[in-house]
Amino acid sequence: MVQHSNKMTAKKWAMGLLGAAMVFGIAGCGGNNVANNVESGTSSYNKEGLPIVNEPVKLKVLTVRWGSMGDTFTQNQWLKDLEKNTNVKIEWQVMSSNDWAEQKSILLASGTLPDVIIGNQSFGDSDIVNNLSYFRPLDDYIEQNMPNLKAAMQETPEMKKISTFPDGKIYSLPARLPSRPKSSRQPVINKVWLDKLGLEVPDTVDELYSVFKAFKEKDPNGNGKQDEIPYIELGNDIISPFGIADLNNNFMVIKEGNAVFYPTSEEYKKALEWENKLYSEGLLDKELFTQDDTMRSAKFQNPDAPIVGFSYQWTPDAVFGKWSDQYVTIPPIAGPDGNRYTIGNPIGMNLARNELLITTSSKYPEVAARWADQFYTNEASIQNFWGAIGTVIQKNDNNTYTLMDPPNGTSADAWYWDQSLRDFGPKYVSPSFEKSIVLSPKSGDGLKLELDKLGSEFATTPFPNVMYTAEEFQELPTLTTDIDGYVNTMRAQFITKGGIDKGWDDYVNQLNKMGLEKLIKIRTDAYSRYTSVK
Missing domain, CATH: 3.40.190.10 (Periplasmic binding protein-like II)
Structure with a gap:
């Protein structure tokens, strides 16, 4: 649960952003030329190996948690070891989803953001597309500073597809979660x-x-x-x-x-x-x-x-x-x-985007990129999905991994959320590594994987979670409100009253009058961009 003091701290921090904008500004921090960033290009920064910096650097990292989950996940031993090993000190700003909409508006209005944003609950596609000047294009950082993520994208190309924005650039980083099924319900x-x-x-x-x-x-x-x-x-x-x-x-x-x-x-x-x-x-x-x-x-x-x-x-x-x-x-x-x-999805119900953004407010983008890249190893990912090795996960002598039992009176799922970033944040578990994860087939994630065997071979490729341009985002709400509402209304009418044969042509004609052709064009254009990413 979020303690009252945590929520108040987060609120005070967000409210203080308006004043902070006067101090930091973003004018001199934009751009994507890694080599020209003076602050992180000092002798303290190491392009390879650990620590990332010889002298400690502090990054402000914001994430949003469901309801009143709180910040106990920050005590995850892997995260604590990461600070020590990288010399990158994290000032966590943990916000509640209950009041995030209001705080997000304040944050964007301030023009000054924390160094890093974690979790796709924080900023969605439209938030990013309509505020691109606040977020750094990450393509060069992935190429030059993030070997783990670069390798992951080569092994699982869909990660690059879902992360590429309509202008062809990557502004947010993806995740591939471990031990996810191919089928939904x-x-x-x-x-x-x-x-x-x-x-x-x-x-x-x-x-x-x-x-x-x-x-x-x-x-x-x-x-x-x-x-x-x-x-x-x-x-x-x-x-x-x-x-x-x-x-x-x-x-x-x-x-x-x-x-x-x-x-x-x-x-x-x-x-x-x-x-x-x-x-x-x-x-x-x-x-x-x-x-x-x-x-x-x-x-x-x-x-x-x-x-x-x-x-x-x-x-x-x-x-x-x-x-x-x-x-x-x-x-x-x-x-x-x-x-x-x-x-479901034949490639698994496990891919997500917008899991990490590096802002133009950050003075240390290469440091942030290398820090984020540490999350894209197999062991890092399972510890940020379930909990730390030695706390939640047991690493066995044969290099397999099993989950420990949660404390009495606590459900396994609640325990995992308490101990880790869980669904949110950067992760990559290689398909081959998943064979090393041993889950109980009687409950939780393991039970779902067992049941998944009944239907996974029939998982149907869905229309993907495509990206839209700022212009498309302007048109979509009106079109979808009218068209989706009418489709749902007529489905209810056809189910309860029948008359489907007699009313079908009028139903289709009405959809066309509402702009169906334009909606389909927006969807198919976005799909064409998605499939063209290599």
């Missing part, structure tokens, strides 16, 4: 219900429909009531068997190498017809469009008897409470075309 079903009704695990959408009918009509929870809800959620998962594997929730998929807006596709139309059939026969929750997460969670964990038959989840134990043992993860459902589609 997978189908989960109440196996006790299946067994009681003598049913096999459904394999196709037609079989799933038959199972839903049995769940609804035959009282599988045995309480004498017809309170069973075969399926209670609305989203991309339930229509994924129709080839709609939309990982990033932007209504785009990749089909035969092309970017496609699927809400006007024939596959989507068939998916809507299937959803309407389920809804009209009472197989979808009648509160599908009105319930919030709290109401849905209460149904998953209904105290008297399980009432939900089927779902899509990361792991079954995450949502069903005391009924978790009744649910099993199953392979993806085959669609009308006979194929299976898993929402």
Whole structure:
């Protein structure tokens, strides 16, 4: 938890930035010519080896944490050893996501930023694109000062693709997280219900429909009531068997190498017809469009008897409470075309960008770059994802790594967040190194990897997390607000009232009037830039 004093310190620091701008300024600190940076080019700076500097240098590093997580991660032994070994002293500025939007505005208005920003929760694409003068292009630093990251980008080229901005430069550094699955949420079903009704695990959408009918009509929870809800959620998962594997929730998929807006596709139309059939026969929750997460969670964990038959989840134990043992993860459902589609990514659900920025306010950019490069080794990355070796991770004699048990009363995930940067910050774990990480298949990350075996071979290449220009960012909000809102409204109407065949042409025409062609052009232009990065 964040202590009150930590939050106040962070706030006072952010508020003081306006005054600090008068002291530091950024006019003389811009540019990307590494050799010409006088401050870091002194005899104290070492281009190779450790320490990075002979005389201690202090860097201000800002990161944003969820809610009130606090700064306990700064006591990670690897981070403490890094200070000692590099001679780079870190002044951490740990902000809370609760008030970060306000503090971010103050920070950007000040014109003076800390030396380094860590974590993609701090600044997103539009923040960076619209404030490029505050952030250093990092291409030359990667080439000259960051051999670990340079090697990582050569081994995993997607890291460079996702980090390259529309002007062809890299302003923020990526991460490849360890031991991440290829699949996102997978189908989960109440196996006790299946067994009681003598049913096999459904394999196709037609079989799933038959199972839903049995769940609804035959009282599988045995309480004498017809309170069973075969399926209670609305989203991309339930229509994924129709080839709609939309990982990033932007209504785009990749089909035969092309970017496609699927809400006007024939596959989507068939998916809507299937959803309407389920809804009209009472197989979808009648509160599908009105319930919030709290109401849905209460149904998953209904105290008297399980009432939900089927779902899509990361792991079954995450949502069903005391009924978790009744649910099993199953392979993806085959669609009308006979194929299976898993929402996820064939190269893994493990790449992120905007994990580290070096600002033009920094007087020591080469020092910051070399410091950041220390994070891109295998051992550094696992210690910044779970916790330090000797504290959270045990390094074994055979050069494998296992996770220790968390303290009593603490969940493993909470412990990892307490002990490390976890999801945020620069990291690279080589695919070959992942074989050395031994995780328990019964819980947490290890359980997800075990379940991932059921669907990973069907993980469908998603429309990637592409970059947009400042001009595109100006146009996108209006287009997506109107178009996305209309798509969602009409999906609800088509599901609850039908009339899909009769209303389809009018629906498509209305989307075109809203500027669909312009939206598709922005998306496809961004995709073309993404695929052209070498």
